[in-house]
Amino acid sequence: MADARRYCTLPSPFPMKRGGALHGARVAYETWGTLNAARDNAILVLTGLSPSAHMMSGAEDPSPGWWEGMAGPGKAIDTDRWFVICVNSLGSDKGSTCPASTNPATGEAYRLDFPELSLEDVANAAHVVVRELGIARLACLVGCSMGGMAALAYMLLHPDTVRAHVSVDTAPQAQPFAIAIRSLQREAIRLDPQWANGGYDIHGDGERYPDMGMSIARKLGVITYRSAMEWNGRFARIRLDAEQREEQPFGFEFQVESYLEGHARRFVRSFDPNSYLYLSRASDWFDIAEYGGGSVMEGLKRIRIERALVIGVSTDILFPLEQQEQIAAGLEAAGANVDFVALDSPQGHDAFLVDIENYSRAIGGFLAKL
């Protein structure tokens, strides 16, 4: 399969917010559609913690992307009109420089020598891509989940480079419930003897690998990405057939357990554990109040954009609707024209990936007004 992935080399050294710098670093990205002559039809999409830059299919890579239903010709994020860029987060292992990359100073993988990563660094790296593409100002910056926090950082750190913003299922700062969940996910990995203080087999094809920790982390992720309401309708108390059950003591018996196991198996060796730890901690650290003298509202008020759409869902336990309300109120106080959409989709935090119909209507309608 052809690869649509491009790479953008970051300035070297690339200074990191919390200290240190990367040398010879790069980020992976993909684009769709055509940048117009005025260079004013660009949309940048910042992703959640684990997706790659392959947001949708295209001529070069026809495989479905992680937001396939949302974006493409004639879809809500319409590539017939917009030049769409999706960047793989700095620190993620889907082509960007990350803890599994080679440290040029040693010739070995960084592992835990990777400098501390913040979402501000993720934002700064994405901004380099946009600048290198010759775009002075984005028509719209879209951020989902962790990418929504990175998008807030982007707009604060690079004023006047964004006209409109779409904020999807995200937060202006990490709250203690989300920190607790992510801390426990990290702990499951850290306590796995096979993590070996970051020294596991980095290629993911050997025996020394924190499968247990990554599996528990992923399952806990999926539990908090979805909602109890959805599962009542979807799984109820349906049992697995006898031949699907595990033979071991306390093995899986309910469909919901098998569903989680399937998610974990697809994830475990496909995402670098150290990169996961770095991005997870970066999410905990993010706090827009740092830019507002300790106030979330004052931090948001420093963002200068023309319009915004803020979407959240009532069943999200990880990024609760009140946090989207805060973002909407803050951007409005900052002078933006804000549309706020509170959905009742049953799928929880992941609704933006599943309830394409409602999210498409909101995002497509907003982009059509630009």
Place this chain on the structure above:
Amino acid sequence: MADARRYCTLPSPFPMKRGGALHGARVAYETWGTLNAARDNAILVLTGLSPSAHMMSGAEDPSPGWWEGMAGPGKAIDTDRWFVICVNSLGSDKGSTCPASTNPATGEAYRLDFPELSLEDVANAAHVVVRELGIARLACLVGCSMGGMAALAYMLLHPDTVRAHVSVDTAPQAQPFAIAIRSLQREAIRLDPQWANGGYDIHGDGERYPDMGMSIARKLGVITYRSAMEWNGRFARIRLDAEQREEQPFGFEFQVESYLEGHARRFVRSFDPNSYLYLSRASDWFDIAEYGGGSVMEGLKRIRIERALVIGVSTDILFPLEQQEQIAAGLEAAGANVDFVALDSPQGHDAFLVDIENYSRAIGGFLAKL
């Protein structure tokens, strides 16, 4: 310290719902107050997954109990009026026969040879205690959390032995979200190499012990027992002081992480892991619909009592308020006079242990009417 714990020997063999039987089994219990001559002032309390029978202090054991604020002379569950019995669940390691007990057939600990445990077995064992105390009919049966499910089983399996019922933060069946959480807790223990298929050092004082799995299980428990709302006010984004932080990579940094760690440390070697697994799975299995031809409502309608108080809290994500509404509706349809109290306590599922003021008012008010 004097021990107020008593033991009740179960009939031998004691048949278990899912097959097999226990021989020479017993359950631990404590009592407070005085049984009157008519023997009609007894209240039985069935506990959540981990508490012992030491529900409150008393002359023999003055240490505070797990529901100290709720019960005692002049309190909501007033031991000046009521004869209160609290039973340690069959399968729990706080004095009752459990997987850590000696199997008389082998002279060794049962471990995973303990028969499959259900909440019906927990209810049946508690009923033996009541009968042995010479009580034909309880004035009130109180069940909290897992004990609330066991209480429903008790009333179904032993008709006409209960006049009134107090249902606290519980459910008529396990829903998939709760199953998913408990399954993941069990998996964290099962995947811990030190669990050793149940073969760890059963006395909890050796090296071979699933500390990691129990710690993760407990933290996940605490996360789901409390609420995001409470933590926003209580922890916000407060950091640990530098000297409180761990020196290891990705070590704790936020107060909420240290809070969870404290809970885990207090729990890890104080509850037998195999017993935890058995009781956790028993909770998943419980489904009152089994008694109603597949219908929760029909199952509840088979319960014959005079009055009931059903309490739940809007911030409970493990036993959501809708499930208490189901219980209230079902008991009402069964002909009971039902009081339903929906609280807004911020503490989540654990509110019954923390928001003593509101729970006392509801429970004390209800008992005063009996």
